[in-house]
Every structure is written in C-alpha cells, then in structure tokens.
Amino acid sequence: MFALVDCNNFYASCERVFNPALEGKPVIVLSNNDGCAIARSKEAKAIGIKMATPAFMLEDLIKEHDVKVFSSNYTLYGDMSSRVMEILSSFTPSIEYYSIDEAFLDLSELKYQDMTELAVKIRQTIKQYTGLPVTVGIAPTKTLAKLANRFAKKKKLTPGIHCLLDPVQIQEVLDHSKISEVWGIGRQHEKLLLRHHVKTAGDFIKLPDEWVRKNMSVVGQRMLNELCGIPSIKWEDQPPPKKGMCTSRSFAYLVTSKSELQEAVSTYAANVALKLRREHSCAGHMQVFLQTSPFNNEKELYIKSVDLDLPVPTNISAEIIHYALKGLDIIYKTGFKFLKAGVIVIEIIPEDQVQHGLFDTVNREKNNRLMAALDNVNKTLGKDMVRFAVQGYEKKWKLKAAYLSKRYTTNYKELLTIKI
DNA sequence: TCTGGGGTCCTAGGACCC
C-alpha cells in the first residue's frame, strides 16, 4: 500500500497560515516575475481563476472580488515544505519526496491495521503542527494513490482522505475519474484517447495491452498496469543524482543592452554554481541561452543557445561565470529585445570524482576554499550579500515581485508580530 | 505594458562501426 499526501493549494495555504485574515477569501500566488497565477485558494478557483492565467488578464476579477494577490515566496514555501516532510517521515522512513508539496509513503511495513485511521491521523498531525491542510490518498499503487487523492478532494463525505483497499472501491474511483485526471495523461494523450471513446480511467483499463503499447509506448503500459493494481513505477527513496541543473528567468522588462545581459547571465551562472556546490557536484558541460518574447507575434523570434565544454568539471563560480559570458558573446545579437536568458549545466559528477587536467591553469584547491568562504558569508549575511562584480549592483532587469510576503520562518527580522 | 521555472523519460532517426 502507498499513500500520497499533498498540501492543498500549497502556496496559497502557506500565505494563509501567517495571515489568518485571508481565511475564507480568494487568494492567489503568482509565478516568478508576477507572471501568472500558479496557486489558488478554493475561493479563487470558485470565481473562475484558472491555473496559469496571466496576471494582467485577471485584473477585473481581482478588483471585483477583492482577491488577495501574492508574489511567490519560495523561501517561505521551501521551509514550510521541509516541516511537512519531517512530520511525514515520523510516520514511516519509507518516504519519497515527490515535489515541494507532496510525498509518497510506502505503508507496507507499517503495522497500522486501519488505513483510514492512519490517513486521518496524518491529516490531523500536519494541520496541528503547521496549520496546513493536506489530502491523503491510499491505494495499492502510486498511480491509484494519486487518483484516490484526487477523489478525496472532490467527495462530500469525509473530504481530505480516501482509501482504495479492495477491487470494488478501486473500480468505483476508476469509473468516476476522467481520463485526463490520471497521473501521466497530458493533453496529447487525452486527445488521442477521447478520439477512441476512452473517457474515464475505467474505460482505459479495458483497452488491450498491445494497443496501449503501440500508441502510448511503455509509459502508457506502465499507467495501465498501475491502474490495474500492479506497481510498475519505481520507488525512489533517495532522489537520483541530478542530470542537469538550470537557472533561467524572464526579465522584468525587455532588455537590449549587452551589459545588462552580462549581469543577468553571470548572476544565473553564479546561482547554478551554488546549486552544484550544495549537491557536492561538478559539471563538465554548459549551455547558455537567450531568447526574445514568444508572445510578440510582430517581431521576429530569436532563440539561440550555445554549448560549451568546461576543460575540467567544476563548480567554481568564477569559472562558470567566465564560460557563461563567453557563451553570451557568441549568441548575443544587437537589434533584438530579449525577454529571457538562462544557464544550464550538464554532465554532472560528484565533486570527489573530478579528473584533474594535466594542463589545468586553475588553482582548484585555492578556489574551493574561496567558494566555501563565500558560501559561508552568504549563508550568514543573506543570499548574494557577497558576489562577483559582473553580476551588477542595480539589477534593474531583475524579476518583479510586487506582492511579496515576509520570510516568517527563516529570517529573524521578518518574524510574525502579534499585537495583544 | 503585462504570459514561470525546473525537471524527467521516451522515441525516432542519423552517424558510425564491423
């Protein structure tokens, strides 16, 4: 048996925990750059705010219904997430952290007899310790647990938990789940299946294996197995090592000047280098990319990326910045208004497996000590307090975050104050 | 004016080898 536990409207709920006045009100959280709505409270969904709607299209609705709007506060959400995960891991050590707001638990070793009772307990504990509402779905496979979780959100009786313990209960949920609600069915597969009159998950499991395999590859076959109660998706206790890391952002406004792009690209490069150091990894290869707005139909779209080999796999900021700027030199073109840039590193290996080059001109030992010192200072004083000059000081291009809440749980200066 | 960011997995097809 597996449980899928996820936080309801996670980002919106996090904002509510520290601002009870938001209770019962429509709340939305915007993506980076205050671009579009990525989290919505129940009330916001009810007035018709759809996932990923651009903020500028919501202006009327926001005014009309007095919607409370927030910029993404990842420091806060990340910290709340680790609190939830810690509580979950107190129920069982067999836990897979699936995303910032959800986790699978493997319940097979658990002595709990009554699964429903366990689900209730999980829900209550998280609510009590963090203030966050969660939903629990329990079933024989991960995909069914996902479906049970979705079902738990829809149903009127005992909302927030649902267990699929026998074939009858499973069949009921399959028949009441739209095909698009199955984990792994996206827009394209939905279209394909609807063309073949497959409307529900119940219809889907009636399809012959060969058809699924032919039209939806092994991915479809796995979904089919999972829905039939045969676990076919890997259990990942430990997150597998990352294959690539990326830092990219849209700019607050369209950027034309090369110097501003250099600031941005070197900032992203420094960020990627920091991510590598946190994972104790080095990268052997990088890509830098640059693009104009895909939404401006009148102007020519310019998307260009360049690949660069790093002579020796590295996580040293200065080195990664150096090559990123070299890449920018290659792809930069005057006469365009750029919306977005990014730095990607691949060929990632553990830092203790780096093969040093015979003709290496970089003093890696010294640089590693420098990076450790830099990370330490920044950890104490706050992110980016010490940085490379090329990253710029003003950073006018930096993304917008006009409605940012405080970092209540991670910064002493931003603790919640209560007047009594 | 204003449209997120960071990932994974799979397949097909080309290049290359014997």
Add this chain to the structure above:
DNA sequence: TCTGGGGTCCTAGGACCC
C-alpha cells in the same frame, strides 16, 4: 539494375510532471 544486417551512441523533439 544491383546496393546487408546488426549493433551502439548521440541528439532533437515530444510528452509529461509539479
């Protein structure tokens, strides 16, 4: 007119996830 067959590796692109 004839022009193998198998294998591997790499890449681009598609689909999906949160």
